[in-house]
Amino acid sequence: MARLTTPLTDFYAVIPAGGIGSRLWPLSRADAPKFLHDLTGSGSSLLKDTWDRLAPLAGEQRVMVVTGRAHRAAVEEQLPELADLNVVLESEPRDSSAAIGLAAAILEKREPGVIIGSFAADHVIKGTRFFNMAVAEAVEAARAGFIATIGIVPTEPAIGFGYIHATEETELEGAPSALKVDSFVEKPNAHTAEEYVESGDYLWNAGMFITKAAVLLEELAKTQPELHAGVVALAEVWDDHAKRGPAVDKIWPTLKKIAIDYAVAEPAAAAGKLVVIPGEFDWDDVGDFASIAKLHSSGYKKDLAILGEGARVLSDASSGILITDTGRTIALVGVKDIVVVDTPDALLVTTTANAQKVKSVVDALRISGRDDVL
Amino acid sequence: MARLTTPLTDFYAVIPAGGIGSRLWPLSRADAPKFLHDLTGSGSSLLKDTWDRLAPLAGEQRVMVVTGRAHRAAVEEQLPELADLNVVLESEPRDSSAAIGLAAAILEKREPGVIIGSFAADHVIKGTRFFNMAVAEAVEAARAGFIATIGIVPTEPAIGFGYIHATEETELEGAPSALKVDSFVEKPNAHTAEEYVESGDYLWNAGMFITKAAVLLEELAKTQPELHAGVVALAEVWDDHAKRGPAVDKIWPTLKKIAIDYAVAEPAAAAGKLVVIPGEFDWDDVGDFASIAKLHSSGYKKDLAILGEGARVLSDASSGILITDTGRTIALVGVKDIVVVDTPDALLVTTTANAQKVKSVVDALRISGRDDVL
Numbered sequence: 001m002a003r004l005t006t007p008l009t010d011f012y013a014v015i016p017a018g019g020i021g022s023r024l025w026p027l028s029r030a031d032a033p034k035f036l037h038d039l040t041g042s043g044s045s046l047l048k049d050t051w052d053r054l055a056p057l058a059g060e061q062r063v064m065v066v067t068g069r070a071h072r073a074a075v076e077e078q079l080p081e082l083a084d085l086n087v088v089l090e091s092e093p094r095d096s097s098a099a100i101g102l103a104a105a106i107l108e109k110r111e112p113g114v115i116i117g118s119f120a121a122d123h124v125i126k127g128t129r130f131f132n133m134a135v136a137e138a139v140e141a142a143r144a145g146f147i148a149t150i151g152i153v154p155t156e157p158a159i160g161f162g163y164i165h166a167t168e169e170t171e172l173e174g175a176p177s178a179l180k181v182d183s184f185v186e187k188p189n190a191h192t193a194e195e196y197v198e199s200g201d202y203l204w205n206a207g208m209f210i211t212k213a214a215v216l217l218e219e220l221a222k223t224q225p226e227l228h229a230g231v232v233a234l235a236e237v238w239d240d241h242a243k244r245g246p247a248v249d250k251i252w253p254t255l256k257k258i259a260i261d262y263a264v265a266e267p268a269a270a271a272g273k274l275v276v277i278p279g280e281f282d283w284d285d286v287g288d289f290a291s292i293a294k295l296h297s298s299g300y301k302k303d304l305a306i307l308g309e310g311a312r313v314l315s316d317a318s319s320g321i322l323i324t325d326t327g328r329t330i331a332l333v334g335v336k337d338i339v340v341v342d343t344p345d346a347l348l349v350t351t352t353a354n355a356q357k358v359k360s361v362v363d364a365l366r367i368s369g370r371d372d373v374l
Numbered sequence: 375m376a377r378l379t380t381p382l383t384d385f386y387a388v389i390p391a392g393g394i395g396s397r398l399w400p401l402s403r404a405d406a407p408k409f410l411h412d413l414t415g416s417g418s419s420l421l422k423d424t425w426d427r428l429a430p431l432a433g434e435q436r437v438m439v440v441t442g443r444a445h446r447a448a449v450e451e452q453l454p455e456l457a458d459l460n461v462v463l464e465s466e467p468r469d470s471s472a473a474i475g476l477a478a479a480i481l482e483k484r485e486p487g488v489i490i491g492s493f494a495a496d497h498v499i500k501g502t503r504f505f506n507m508a509v510a511e512a513v514e515a516a517r518a519g520f521i522a523t524i525g526i527v528p529t530e531p532a533i534g535f536g537y538i539h540a541t542e543e544t545e546l547e548g549a550p551s552a553l554k555v556d557s558f559v560e561k562p563n564a565h566t567a568e569e570y571v572e573s574g575d576y577l578w579n580a581g582m583f584i585t586k587a588a589v590l591l592e593e594l595a596k597t598q599p600e601l602h603a604g605v606v607a608l609a610e611v612w613d614d615h616a617k618r619g620p621a622v623d624k625i626w627p628t629l630k631k632i633a634i635d636y637a638v639a640e641p642a643a644a645a646g647k648l649v650v651i652p653g654e655f656d657w658d659d660v661g662d663f664a665s666i667a668k669l670h671s672s673g674y675k676k677d678l679a680i681l682g683e684g685a686r687v688l689s690d691a692s693s694g695i696l697i698t699d700t701g702r703t704i705a706l707v708g709v710k711d712i713v714v715v716d717t718p719d720a721l722l723v724t725t726t727a728n729a730q731k732v733k734s735v736v737d738a739l740r741i742s743g744r745d746d747v748l
Contacts (some may be wrong), residue, residue: 312744314738328720328721329720329744330722331400334727349712350705
C-alpha cells in the first residue's frame with residue numbers, strides 16, 4: 001500500500017472530546033479533562049496530538065471536534081486551525097452515541113455521502129505511518145458500505161481493554177487486511193486475555209469507527225430511533241444560528257446516554273456489517289496512571305517517570321511515576337512502583353497496582369460533596 | 375517514694391532547644407525545627423510539652439531555655455511563662471556541650487551550688503509520675519556529687535538509640551534505684567540490640583543529665599579546657615547587658631562543637647562519676663517519621679496516622695503516617711507503611727522502613743544549594 005501523501009477527499013475526521021478521565025484524578029478534572037493534558041511528554045496535549053494525526057489525513061478544514069461548552073476556549077486555544085464550523089458544543093455530556101451521532105447527522109446534511117472517522121481525543125498512538133495505512137483501508141471499507149473499526153494487534157494480554165474477535169477475511173478492494181468482526185468482548189480476566197492473545201484472533205478495541213455518516217445514522221435509527229430522531233432534528237437546524245440554540249436546549253438533554261459501541265458497533269457486528277482493520281501501531285488509552293508510567297518507562301520498570309515542567313524532584317531508590325505542577329520540591333525515598341500526583345489543591349499517592357482504584361476516590365469525593373476538587 | 379507535690383528547691387531545669395531534626399524534613403526546617411512542632415497530637419509543641427513536665431518540678435522561674443536567636447520569638451510565644459532571665463540565645467549552633475556548659479556556668483554564677491537538669495526540647499515522654507520519680511532520684515544522686523542520667527528501660531531492641539550499660543548498684547541515699555554507669559554504647563545492630571535487651575543490663579540513652587552545675591563544669595574543664603574557659607568567660611559578663619553582646623560575638627563562634635555525651639558523660643562514666651536512674655516511663659526521641667507513626671498507631675500498624683488540623687484525607691487500604699498542613703485534599707490508595715509529609719513548598723513520600731534515609735535527602739538538598747526548602 002502506498003504511503004498517503006494527500007488527504008482522503010471524501011473523509012471527515014470527528015474527535016469526540018468528552019470524557020474527564022476519572023482514573024487520572026487529580027490530574028484530570030471536570031474543568032481540565034484528560035484530553036487537555038500532555039501525558040506523553042510530547043509538549044502538546046493528547047487532543048493536539050490527535051489533531052496532528054488526523055488533520056493531514058482529512059485536511060485541516062475537515063476535522064470536527066465535539067466537546068463540552070466549558071472546554072470550548074481551551075480546545076480552540078490548543079487547536080488554532082480548528083474552523084468554527086467544526087466546533088460542536090454539548091450543553092451537557094450525553095455519551096458517545098449522541099456526540100458521534102450528531103456529528104454524523106450534521107456532516108451528512110452538509111455533505112451527503114461523506115465518510116466520517118471517529119477517534120478519541122485522549123488516546124496515545126505511536127507509529128503514524130501504520131495508523132495512516134489502517135485509516136486508508138478503513139475508509140475503503142466504509143466506501144464499500146461497511147462500518148469499519150481499527151483493532152490494535154495486542155502486544156500483551158492486557159486486561160484493561162475490550163477485545164474484538166475477528167477471523168473471517170473479507171477480500172474487500174482497497175482493504176486487503178479487513179476482517180469481518182464476529183463480536184466485541186468486554187475486558188477479560190488475565191487468563192482469558194492470555195487465551196485471546198495466544199489465539200491470534202483478537203484485537204484491542206480502540207473505539208475508532210470509520211463509516212459513511214449515512215450508514216451510521218441508518219444503524220442508529222434501527223437500534224435507537226429516538227436518539228436518531230433527536231440528532232437528525234438538531235442537524236436540520238444546526239447551521240441556522242437562530243434556531244440552533246433553542247433546539248439544543250430542547251432536544252439535547254432528552255437524548256439517551258449510551259456508548260456508540262452498544263448503540264451501533266455491536267448490533268452492526270451481529271448483522272455482519274462491521275469489519276476491522278488490524279492496526280500494527282502502538283496504541284494506549286492511557287486510562288490510568290499505571291499506563292502513563294508504562295508509557296514513560298520505555299520498558300525500564302525500575303525508573304521513575306517524572307512529568308511536570310520545572311519539577312524539582314529528588315528521587316532515591318524509587319520507581320513509578322510522579323506528576324507535578326506545583327513547583328514544590330518533592331523527595332521520593334525508597335518507594336517502588338509509586339504513583340504521586342501533586343496538584344495545587346489535591347494530592348494522590350498510590351501504586352501502579354492500585355491505579356484502577358483511583359476512580360473510587362473520585363466517586364467517594366463526589367458522594368461527600370467535594371466537587372471543588374473534582 | 376512519695377509523689378512530688380512541691381518543686382525541688384535547689385534544682386534548675388535547662389532545655390537545650392537546638393537541633394533541627396533533619397530526619398523530619400520537610401516538616402522540620404531551619405526556621406521551624408522539630409521542637410516547635412506538635413508531633414504527638416497533644417495540641418502543643420514538643421517544647422511546650424517539655425516545659426509542662428519541667429516547670430512543676432523546678433518552678434516556672436527556674437526553667438532555662440537555650441536556643442538559636444532565630445527561634446526566640448517562637449519560643450517566647452509558646453512559653454509565655456518563660457522569664458527573660460532564662461532565655462539564653464545562641465548566635466549560631468555550637469552543639470550541646472557549649473549550650474549546656476554555658477547554661478551551667480551562668481546558673482552556677484548566679485546561684486552557687488545549684489543542681490541543673492538538662493532535658494532535650496524535642497523528645498516525647500508519657501508517664502509523668504514515673505518521670506518525676508526518676509528526676510527526684512537523679513537530683514539526690516547529683517546532690518551526692520554524681521552526674522546522674524536517666525536511662526529508659528527498653529521496651530524493644532531498638533536500633534535507633536544509644537544504650538547505657540549499668541549493673542552495679544550504688545545504694546545512694548534518696549536514689550535507691552541508681553546504678554553506676556559502666557559505659558555508653560553507640561546505636562547497635564539488630565542482633566546486638568536483642569542481646570542488650572535480653573541481658574537486662576542496658577538502658578536507652580535519653581540524653582538527660584542531672585548534676586551540680588559545678589561538677590559539670592569541673593568535668594568540662596578537664597576534657598575541654600578551652601570550651602570550659604569560653605563558657606565561664608561568657609557567664610562572667612552574661613548578666614551585664616552592655617558586655618554580653620560583644621562577649622558572645624567574640625567567644626561563641628570559637629567554641630568547639632562537641633556533644634555533651636563525648637565531652638562530659640563518657641569521661642565521667644569512665645571515672646566512675648556517672649550514675650543512671652532507670653526510667654520506667656514511655657520515652658521516644660521521635661527521631662524519624664517511623665517513630666512518629668509508631669507513636670500514633672497505638673500498636674495498630676495497619677492504621678494510617680494523620681497529623682494536621684483540618685486535613686482532608688481519603689485513605690483506602692493504606693497505613694503509615696500522613697502529615698499535612700496545606701489544606702489540600704489528599705488521597706492515599708493501597709499504600710502500606712507509607713510516610714507522606716505535605717507542606718506548602720515541599721513534599722516527601724517514603725516508607726517507615728526508609729525513614730532514617732530522609733537525612734540524606736536534606737544533605738542532598740543542601741549540597742545542591744536548595745536552602746530555600748531546608
